[in-house]
Amino acid sequence: MPDPTGTAGPEQPLTRGGARAWAVAVAARRGVDASEVSEVVVDGYADDPAGGYAFRFGRLLLVAGRDGSHAVRVDPGDEPGRRDVVLRAWERSARDPVPVPPRHLGAHQRAALAALRLGVRRVAAVPVQQRPGVGLVELPGAEWILMMLRQFHPLGAPTVLQAAAHLEEAEALRRVPAPDPPIHPCPVCRGVAPWSRAHPRTVCRDCARTTRCDHGRLVEGRVDAGATLVATHQDDGSTCEDTTAGGAVSVAAWPAVLTATRSGGVVVQASPRPVNAADDLAMLAAARDLTELLTEVTGLAAPPLPAWTAGPFDDGDAEEHLWRLAEHLVDEVADAWSADHRTADPDAVRRAVAHLLDPSLA
Ligand SMILES: [Zn+2]
Ligand SMILES: [Zn+2]
Secondary structure: OOOOOOOOOOEEEEOOHHHHHHHHHHHHHOOOHHOOOOOEOOOOOOEEEEEEEEEEEEOOEEEEOOOOEEEEEEEOOOOHHHHHHHHHHHHHHHHHHOOOOOOOOOHHHHHHHHHHHOOOOOOOOOOHHHHOOOOOOOOOHHHHHHHHHHHHHOOOOOOOHHHHHHHHHOHHHHOOOOOOOOEEEOOOOOOOOOOOOOOEEEOOOOHOEEHHHOOOOOOEEEOOOOOOEEEEOOOOOOOOOOHHHEEEEEOOOOOEEEEOOOOOOOOEEEEOOOOOOOOOHHHHHHHHHHHHHHHHHHHOOEEEEEEEHOOOOOOHHHHHHHHHHHHHHHHHHHHHHHHHOOOOOOOOOOOOHHHHHOHHHH
8 A cells, every 4th residue: 555645655666656656745745746746866876776766846855765765855955965865875775785674683584575675586586795694595494484475465565564564473484484494486487486295386376376277267276165176267256167177277378287285275286397308409498497497596607507418318217317407406506605605504505405496306
């Protein structure tokens, strides 16, 4: 909900429109018309991750930082003076990147909030300087907190302030998370998805919302009193007999299946895409997919593919070869990182990298 008085600051993640709406709300509270609000442009400020937007009206200058900071100042009255005010705010954001989250939150929680602030879908995508205390070993826990912070929000997109407020209420999310939380990369979109040994191919919440039956209609599964799956069409609430019978659905055109879980929930699992080991190009594409995924989940450069990636694989077991490749890539990334970070425990680093790629590898 936008705050009509502007007292809570602009919406996060910050946009030019959101910053202007905040400035207009502050102006309205002082009886100043929106037409009097104008932007103060300082080169580079709007584009920098530690930057933001500045607006002025009457005798006031308003600065909204992408880090969630916001301030109402007296307008110095000329361009060099305004520039100075903005530069000071910019400098502070660059030096002290996450002022919004309460100081008592741990590194994992602050890193997850930084991901929301920057509008990226993984903590791994937050620049390392902006997530102090979260290296490879802490990354799985921070990704789990990010997933949980998105899950409580009806649209999966809380603002930093909403997420920080949720952290105040959710005691379990304020603790130091386990190093091996139940998450994995979504098999469809690579976002952070829930994982369990029983349901290792579960898609993320965003993808699950796009589940369609063979009729092409959005469906939702639930478990009835007899502990069996019932799939209903979201448009009119009617039961989809086909999906209820077999569970077959699709997620963004991927074949998938709805499954009732033991705890009475329903999970959407993407079906594996079979790779033919005799098809060299298909094997190479699958290998490249794996390196891309590793880069995305760790935020680190991909190691080169080993020579044996190109095959031939006479035994025809594509899965086994891709598994070996995954282990090799995990070792490479973990070794390179450990060499640069001598204080980290190499075993813990390797486990974390494996866990990020696929918990069954760890
Ligand atoms: Zn997904
Ligand atoms: Zn249907």
